[in-house]
Amino acid sequence: MVPVTHRNVVRHTKTLQKHLTIPEYESSMSTSECESSTGGSLSKASVTITSQVHLPSPAEGGNVFLPLCSKPSTLKAAHENPTLIETYIRNALLETDEDIVIFIADGEVMESATMAMGNSKKKAAKTAARISTAIRTIVDDALVSISSRRIKGVIHWSEVVASKGYQAVFSELEEVVHSDSSEEAVKEIQVHVKTLVKNLFTQRVEKAKKQGLSLTNVFSGKGLELLPKERYHKRYRFLERSCILEISSILAGFEHNGQLFTEMRYLTNNPTGMSFIAECVQKIRDTLKSVAAYPTLKEAAAKTHGITFARWEATESASRCASRCPTPSLVSESESEQQAPRVMRKVTWGI
16 A cells, blocks of 8 residues: 655645635635644544445445546535545445446536536536546545555546447437327336426525525426526526436446446435435336336346445544645644544445
8 A cells, every 4th residue: 555645645735726716615724824723734634434325236246336526515525534535435345345436427417417507518517627637636546545456447427428338228218308208107207307307406406595595496386397487498408418317327337348337335425416316216217117118228227226325424633624724634754654544334224
């Protein structure tokens, strides 16, 4: 294992500061101020991971993928807890015996979700790319430290969409969602997807309100009816597309170097959104059983893949550090030989 040195963490700090340009995440103290406030350096506080199986996989032996969304909240969490992503990966190695791939969700799947909030395509693409680059740097550093043969690589959205298996599933699901068929099962799937979009949009509106921000829900409040103006329909379509993209990837699995990765371990402290997605996926699976067409989609949906939430918690010292100095912690040379971030093995079923 490569020790985590003072130089590496300083490099990590500079990378994060370069990419965290959104005002609400900018540090109020510089790195040097953080060092001086603690007499020269800060300890690298640990993080614990608690696993919660949300959707059990009916079959053992599936390869695992670890998704990391290219969104500000993910980078902010990694910024304030420098051991978070490494601990997340180590936890997966500890609790599973199969091969693992890290998936950095960027590209269209993230851009569409951001555009649903009113951002332009150019701005959404720029934000996703910037955050993706910063997260990739953190992941690469963690993998050097971990050095496990079971970790088969890091993939981005461009590799997902290049997969023929994914393309076939996405093509048929998109056709179902936009079909004008009178078949009852097709209509049910369309309702499942629209309900998912409404749940996710409502969640975002509620979160914005708690932060004192103004965000209009595109749904009128009367069932699944949208507000009449075209801009709301446009925002709905962006989030719907993001959902179709994500659902397709969950159903198809992730292909990488001839291997298929199907079991998700999702890093989150608020699994509400992914719970909505998992519920929609399960409803689509059930409904497809009575659909005559779409053979590729039906075959993929017949294979249930597991979803586990990896909840994380910083130690008390990390919390104090974050409140006092929200830049990445520095580790002194004397601490460079400390053991790797610790993980907690705990599984609870359901949610």
